[in-house]
Amino acid sequence: MADTDALRGTVDLDGDENRALAARLAERAIVLLKNDGVLPLTSPRRIAVVGPTADDPYAVLGCYSFPAHVGVQHPETPIGIGLPTLLESLRAEFPGSDLVYVRGTSVDGGETAEIEAAAAAARDADVVIVALGDRAGLFGRGTSGEGCDVESLELPGAQQQLLDAVVAAGTPTVVTLLAGRPYALGDAPESANAIIEAFFLGEEGTRAIVGALSGRVNPGGRLPVSVPATPGAQPSSYLAAPLARKSGVSNIDPTPAYWFGHGLSYSSFSWGDLGVSGKLFSQTVDVRLTVTNTSERDGSDVVQLYLHDPVASVVRPVQRLISYARVDLAAGASATVTFRVPAELASFTGRDGRRIVEPGTLVLGVARSAGEILFAHTVELTGETRVVDHTRPLHADVSVEEH
Numbered sequence: 001m002a003d004t005d006a007l008r009g010t011v012d013l014d015g016d017e018n019r020a021l022a023a024r025l026a027e028r029a030i031v032l033l034k035n036d037g038v039l040p041l042t043s044p045r046r047i048a049v050v051g052p053t054a055d056d057p058y059a060v061l062g063c064y065s066f067p068a069h070v071g072v073q074h075p076e077t078p079i080g081i082g083l084p085t086l087l088e089s090l091r092a093e094f095p096g097s098d099l100v101y102v103r104g105t106s107v108d109g110g111e112t113a114e115i116e117a118a119a120a121a122a123r124d125a126d127v128v129i130v131a132l133g134d135r136a137g138l139f140g141r142g143t144s145g146e147g148c149d150v151e152s153l154e155l156p157g158a159q160q161q162l163l164d165a166v167v168a169a170g171t172p173t174v175v176t177l178l179a180g181r182p183y184a185l186g187d188a189p190e191s192a193n194a195i196i197e198a199f200f201l202g203e204e205g206t207r208a209i210v211g212a213l214s215g216r217v218n219p220g221g222r223l224p225v226s227v228p229a230t231p232g233a234q235p236s237s238y239l240a241a242p243l244a245r246k247s248g249v250s251n252i253d254p255t256p257a258y259w260f261g262h263g264l265s266y267s268s269f270s271w272g273d274l275g276v277s278g279k280l281f282s283q284t285v286d287v288r289l290t291v292t293n294t295s296e297r298d299g300s301d302v303v304q305l306y307l308h309d310p311v312a313s314v315v316r317p318v319q320r321l322i323s324y325a326r327v328d329l330a331a332g333a334s335a336t337v338t339f340r341v342p343a344e345l346a347s348f349t350g351r352d353g354r355r356i357v358e359p360g361t362l363v364l365g366v367a368r369s370a371g372e373i374l375f376a377h378t379v380e381l382t383g384e385t386r387v388v389d390h391t392r393p394l395h396a397d398v399s400v401e402e403h
Contacts, residue, residue, distance in 0.1 A: 014081045014082070019204060022202050022203050022204040023204035025201075025202065025204075026201040026204045026205045027208045028220060030196060030197075030201070031197040031222060031223055031262075032195075032196055032264040033189075033195040033223075033262065033263070034189060034194055034195040034264070035193075035194045035264055036193050038172045038193040038194050039212070039213060040213065040214055040215025041215070043096060044097050045126050046099075046100065046126050047090065047094060047097050047098070047099050047127055047128070048100050048102070048124070048128040048129070049087055049131065050101075050103070050104050050121065050130050050162065051103070051104055051118075051129075051130045051159070052106050052131070052159065053131040054103070055085045055101065057079065057083035057084070057085050059131070059133060059134075059135075059206075060201050060202055060205035061083070061202070061203075062136050062144075062180060063138050063142060063146055063180070067079050067083070068137070068142075082203065084207065085206060086206040086209060087101055089206040089209070089210045090213075092207075093210040093214050093216070100124070100125065102117050102121045103118075104162040104166075105157055105158040105161075106157060107156055107157055107159070109157055115158070115162050116165070122166045125171055126171070126172070127171065127172045127174065128166055128171050128172070128173050129174050129213070130163055130175050130176065130192075132162075132163060132177055132178075132179070133179035133180075133198075134178070134181070143180075152231040152232060153181070153182065153228050153233065153235070154183070155185070163175065163185065163186065163188055163192075164186060167187070167191045167192055173194075174193060174194040174195075174196065174213065175188055175192045175196070176195075176198060176209055177195070177196065177199075178199070178205070179197075179198075179200075181235070182197070182226065182235045183231075184227075184228045184229060184230050184231045184233065189229070189257045196212060196213075197223065215266060218267060218297060218300075219265055219266065220263065220301075220326070221263050222262065222263040222304075222369070223260055223263060225237055226240075226257075226258060226259050226262075227256055227257045227262075228254075229253075233254050233256065234254070235256070236256070236260065237321075238260050238261070238306065238319060238370045239320065240317065244318075245318065259370045259371030260371075261302070261304050261367065261370050262371070262372075263302065263369075265300070266297055267293055267295040267299025267300075267331070268294045268295040269293055269295075269299075269301040271303070272289060273374075273375045274288035275287075275288065275377065276379060279378075279379055280380045282381070283342065283343055284341060286338055287341060287366060288338045289303065289337050289366055289375065290336050291303060291329065291334065291335050292329075292334040292335075293330065293334070295331060296331045297331055298330045299328075300327060302324055302326050303324060303325045303327060303366065304321060304324045304367045304370075305321070305323045305341070305364065305365070305366060306320060306321055306322065306370065307319060307341075307345060307362060307365075308363040308364075308376075309348075309360070310361055310363065311361065312348065312360070314351060316348060319365060320345075322341065323395050325337050327400055333402060334402070334403055335401060335403065336400070338398065338399045339396045339397070339398050341396045342392075342393040342396065343383075346358070347388050355387065355388050357381070357386050357388055359380075359384065361378060361381075362378070363377065363379075364379060365377075
């Protein structure tokens with residue numbers, strides 16, 4: 001016991017270096033889904049802050065973080081680390097603005113009594129920040145986490161009603177989502193002015209979010225999963241089957257509101273197609289393009305490379321992400337991005353259970369997201385069908401040369 005007491009307070013797991021890293025990760029991970037020009041905010045006089053995740057310190061944590069996993073079972077014990085709420089971070093980021101906070105509803109309680117008050121606060125403000133999302137937990141104790149499955153991707157509780165009422169107030173509206181899964185947002189992709197998908201950003205998450213709102217942080221993250229347009233749709237990665245897209249064989253259109261890989265920035269970028277190293281290849285082929293920051297602000301763009309195999313002996317996904325490059329560029333700067341694609345990336349498990357590479361036509365797509373392919377290069381993989389093993393390359397090497 002004496003040794004334990006002597007050690008108490010001598011170990012710091014939340015020091016400045018760790019928090020700086022947490023901040024860096026959070027800032028790089030924020031995904032700006034939509035922005036009609038309302039962001040970044042320029043010293044609004046009055047900000048209405050609405051929603052159940054705005055004043056909750058746990059809103060940035062997933063279900064296996066210690067405070068959300070164990071700490072919530074012991075409310076008498078302090079959290080132990082700094083977890084500024086979004087509301088607190090907004091006050092620090094916009095000290096000259098008048099902030100008015102109305103929760104509106106809880107995460108999943110379904111209460112509606114405060115929704116009109118939230119809408120009224122929105123009507124009286126210059127801009128409204130709507131903070132929605134999840135409560136992380138385990139086996140039904142949360143709305144997201146292990147054992148917290150859902151039948152629909154509608155926002156939990158009465159959050160969609162709150163969002164609809166606030167948007168209808170007519171004030172410029174920024175939706176921020178602190179959640180463990182992508183939710184359908186009703187008409188918000190069309191009617192809201194901006195949408196930020198934050199997921200669970202960790203201990204420095206709210207400071208990163210408000211940095212993106214003010215413009216101190218230039219968003220550059222991309223979606224790791226699609227955001228559905230309707231609550232009954234299935235979010236997907238880049239591996240969606242043909243029926244996960246609009247087709248003539250179903251009356252349901254599963255097209256997402258935002259595709260895998262989507263994300264915006266306060267910088268603008270232009271891409272120039274430099275083509276492929278050859279139309280025929282047996283081992284590797286290079287795909288090249290230029291990326292230019294055409295704005296007056298430093299930023300980062302994400303170039304994604306997808307592979308489409310039109311005809312194979314086994315049904316293949318529509319397309320697969322085989323590489324990407326996050327390109328950080330100063331204002332006005334350009335870079336050449338080169339992907340070296342090995343033939344093994346076209347491999348798949350054949351009908352006999354062995355992993356094979358088949359010759360044939362492939363399409364290499366250079367894209368901003370799984371739904372926005374800018375350049376599509378048709379190439380021919382030559383040679384005989386061959387077997388590959390676990391030592392095969394798993395992605396295309398990429399190089400970025402600034403000039």
